[in-house]
Amino acid sequence: MHDHWRRHREWLSPTLFILPGAAIFGVVIIWSALQSVWISLHDWDGMGPMTWVGLGNFEELFRDDNFYTSLKNNLIWLVVFMLAPPIGLAIALLVNQQIAGMRFLKSLFFVPLVLASVAVGVVFTWLYTPGIGLLAIIFSAFGATAPALLSDERLVTFAVVVAALWPQIAFCMVLYLAGLNGLSEDLIGAGRVDGARGWRMLRHVVLPQLSQVTFIAIAVTAIGALRSFDIVSVMTQGGPFGSSSVLAYMMYEQSIFSYRFGYGAAIATVLFAIMAVFIAWYLQSIYKAERGNG
Known part of the structure; x- marks a missing residue:
């Protein structure tokens, strides 16, 4: 047994470490996802027996105007959230400078990351409150009246996305700070010898070394935009009149409030x-880019 272990320990050791996590992932994520797909094919109130409806939930979903409103809002979230990686990179480059006071500034930019989404939603709800909110105070200083952002069907989604974008920028900043600390000094020195400064240094020396960080930042940001729920729930509950709802909140609303778990599972699917x-x-796209560079 001992000899067998020694011969195969190169793959046995990592396998034993990976197995518990893989088992939990399989049960919690993979099995749950498959179960959701199965539920989406039924009419179910969450407690009684399930009734098979096939693709009926999906057919109803694609005729539902609220679905297209939520889908459009998710696309708005996705587009606006793509500002987080470049802004996070810019802030990371700023606070990474060896200048007095930068540690304090770095901690200020880090604060949104440690705040719960519920807290962020409450803060921005107060900020947007007409009459007494910070936005109203700023507008009144110029003799103007602040718009009621959370009551305006045209602006409410953008107001909520801006609130969610604040901690997402902080997250991207932390990712890029970690990447900047791992830059190769040899490559930077070679770039300086070749006369690279400022934008040329950033584009040709720094950014290529941050490609993996950028991949993670964009992927996590996109997933965060598509699965947005908590801050919508805190700030608007999908209102006014469903104009700020997103797919995740619509799924929650249909499942929990309307007891339509099959329909909610169809939205989740x-x-x-x-x-x-x-x-x-x-x-x-990343694979093709790496092959092209190789």
């Missing part, structure tokens, strides 16, 4: 498919 398509496309 569509959301999962959108995420899977995006991740597959992004991974393929």
Whole structure:
């Protein structure tokens, strides 16, 4: 037995370490996802017996105007959230400078990351409150009246996305700070010898070394935009009149409040498919880029 272990320990040791995590992932994530797909094919109130309806939930979903409103809002989230990686990189480059007071500034930018989404939602709800909020105070200083952002069907989604973007920028900043600390001094020195400064140094020396960090930042940011729920729940509950709802909140609303778990599972399945398509496309793009560079 001991000899067998010694001969195969190169793959046995990592396998034993990976197995517990893989088992938990399989049960909690994979099995739950498959169970959601199965539930989406039924009419179920969450307690009684399930009734098979096949693709009936999906047919109803694709005729539901609220679904397209939520899908449009998710796309708005996705587009606006893509500002987080470049802004996070810019802030990381700023606070990474060896200047007096930068540690204090870095801690200020780090604060949103440690705040719960519920706390962020409460803070921005107060900020947007007409009459007494910070936004109203700023507008009144210029003799103007602040718009009621959370009551405006055209602006409410953007107001909520801006609130969620604040901690997401902090997250990307932390990722890029870790990447900047791992830059090769030899490559930077070679770039300086070749006359690279400022933008040229950033583009040709720094950014190529941050490609893996950028991949993680974009992927996590996109997934965060598509699965947004908590801050919508805190700030608007999908209102006014469902105009700020997103797919995750619509799924929650249909399942918990309307007792339509089959319909909610259908929404979850569509959301999962959108995420899977995006991740597959992004991974393929990264793979092609790496092959081209190789």
